[in-house]
Amino acid sequence: MGEFAVPAPTHAPPPPLIYDKPSWAGVATHDYKFEILKGGVQVDQIDGPKKDLVVIGRLPICEIPMEHPSVSRYHAIIQFNQEGDAFIYDLESAHGTRLNKIRIPARTHLPIKTGDQLKFGESTRVCIFETEKPSSEQDIAREEAIAERFRARRQLPVETSEDDNNGVSWGFGEDAEEDDDDDEQEGDGEGEGTASGDAALLTVDAEKLAFEDAKRRREELEIMYGDDDDDDAFYDRTERKKKKTAKAETYDELVERLKITEENLAAVRRKIHEREEQDKQVKTGEEEEDLDEFMKNLEKAPEKKQPLFVLKREETQLTKDVDRLIKLVKLTKPTVLH
Numbered sequence: 001m002g003e004f005a006v007p008a009p010t011h012a013p014p015p016p017l018i019y020d021k022p023s024w025a026g027v028a029t030h031d032y033k034f035e036i037l038k039g040g041v042q043v044d045q046i047d048g049p050k051k052d053l054v055v056i057g058r059l060p061i062c063e064i065p066m067e068h069p070s071v072s073r074y075h076a077i078i079q080f081n082q083e084g085d086a087f088i089y090d091l092e093s094a095h096g097t098r099l100n101k102i103r104i105p106a107r108t109h110l111p112i113k114t115g116d117q118l119k120f121g122e123s124t125r126v127c128i129f130e131t132e133k134p135s136s137e138q139d140i141a142r143e144e145a146i147a148e149r150f151r152a153r154r155q156l157p158v159e160t161s162e163d164d165n166n167g168v169s170w171g172f173g174e175d176a177e178e179d180d181d182d183d184e185q186e187g188d189g190e191g192e193g194t195a196s197g198d199a200a201l202l203t204v205d206a207e208k209l210a211f212e213d214a215k216r217r218r219e220e221l222e223i224m225y226g227d228d229d230d231d232d233a234f235y236d237r238t239e240r241k242k243k244k245t246a247k248a249e250t251y252d253e254l255v256e257r258l259k260i261t262e263e264n265l266a267a268v269r270r271k272i273h274e275r276e277e278q279d280k281q282v283k284t285g286e287e288e289e290d291l292d293e294f295m296k297n298l299e300k301a302p303e304k305k306q307p308l309f310v311l312k313r314e315e316t317q318l319t320k321d322v323d324r325l326i327k328l329v330k331l332t333k334p335t336v337l338h
Contacts, residue, residue, distance in 0.1 A: 014061055017074055019053075019091065022109065026082030027052045030133040034064070034118075035309050037126040042307055046127075054078040056120060057091075070095045070121030079109060084133045086112050095121040115313045128309050251332040258325040265318040272311050279308075 028050050036044035046064055048054055054063040057075040066075065072093040079087045087109040090097040097104055098119040104110055112118070118127040 014059055015073065017055065017091075019074075019077060019089075021053065022079070022081075024081045025052050026080055026084070028080045028086070029084035030131055032086065032129070032131040032133075035128040035130060035307070037128060037307075038124065042309075043125075048078070052080055066120055066123070068121055068123035068125075070123065072121070075120050078112075084131075086129065086131060088112050088118060093121065097121075114316065115309065130309055130312070251329065251334060254325060254329050254332055258322065258329055261318060261321050261325060265315065265322055268311055268315045268318060271306070272308070272315060275308050275311065 028048065032048045034046040034048065035042050036046065049063055051063070055074060055077055056062060056064045056066060056071075057073050058066055058068075058071045059073045062074070064078075072091065072095070074091050075093045076091055076097045077089040079089050081087070088097065088099060088104065089109050090104055090106045092106040096106075098117075099110060099112065100117050101119075112129050114130050116129045118129060119125070120127070
């Protein structure tokens, strides 16, 4: 019997990962995660491991495995530096990696921040990067400078549709739809379909906030790769206009604006706390829910909620605004003479 025994199948070893760590590589120092969106609705959350690099790909040995057939076996890497900053690195994948809807060059480390959108291959699922690492003063100044450039651009008069045709909006009209996932018909077998039902969970404010953030990061990439022709002249022109129309705020006005901003920040933090508590209750309830109750819940209309990552990004921005206004209030406070 032994001579006719069928040998046990042998599994081929995985291919080698062709990647050289940079000299500045370091282990992730803060918690981070990816929120996975499909049709504008969060469907999953992946907590990242505390390692110096994380491999994303179709192989099951990858730290973050992706099942879509257009994703390469070794598709991309999340690399950290010694300060805990994260970078995306495409491993010359067949269908590429997109950062905020722009395909990034292969074999290049590009920084990613909280709220950045990543797409791998032709999958319609969007991965939102989030990290607990606080922004440095340099990062804040850099982000505010880029945001200021967008604000300056949007101050240009747009009276008719002819302005859009002439490029005044620079391709970033507020109603523009970029890379409409519903029209891609990728056939990934995941039942993407139309997002009309699930998209109701994503409010207009959330979509606008996410779109503005994607535009901000898209601008960074365009600046890095030379897609911003005549930008300096444009910026100088809008900057001069802004200086002419700017009105200095008084101390009292700044105090009032600080008060309103602090109230808004407190309201957002309450929403975040409520959402986190609700998520905990939902997870507990799902474990105890019987079939009849489950079917009843399916028949209920979906409740409109802002995604948690949108609320947290809003909290971050309001915190920055409060810090900035506090400094301005101190600088403009009248001197009391005795």
